[in-house]
Amino acid sequence: DGGITQSPKYLFRKEGQNVTLSCEQNLNHDAMYWYRQDPGQGLRLIYYSQIVNDFQKGDIAEGYSVSREKKESFPLTVTSAQKNPTAFYLCASSARVNSNQPQHFGDGTRLSIL
């Protein structure tokens, strides 16, 4: 069954700690994305990647970092520089970069501060 797997489902961060959210896809998609969703709000783009070893900042990239070493994987690190990290984080992928293919989403990771 193809899809996007995000882990863990829930994550707690201590002050000053970096945490990494995992996102894996087996859809053979080129493009991958990370979004942040706050309660009652829409999704805001953090980072996106069109191809392996390439990624671009979205609208709210400050305090976050990503890597794209494999086509299947696009982990997101929430650094200690992100002062308000409590949110629902969603990973998505789409088939090709040169098209308007719809995005497929994982079921998210909910990050909270201890």
Added chain:
Amino acid sequence: LAKTTQPISMDSYEGQEVNITCSHNNIATNDYITWYQQFPSQGPRFIIQGYKTKVTNEVASLFIPADRKSSTLSLPRVSLSDTAVYYCLVAPPISSGSARQLTFGSGTQLTVLP
């Protein structure tokens, strides 16, 4: 950047047809219109996508007038399980370098009543 405006919430009864309209007055020539559905604590799910006129699939129809300044998602005979948030996304293909525009608005909370 094509800003979208949707009603914050709508109520309907089971078995009725529901129409949700999205306004996007400054839509660009290469923008596509995509609708997603999101249940609580889950990632959005693709419903339908179009560029102009009418598109229909097994779950919904999308009506886009000639000027493309708005679009209407039509859900036939809704059931209680259609209660969700519905997002309208207007964006160009990612290859245009405009993935920064992939920001979802606050969406429309549809509540289906028995």
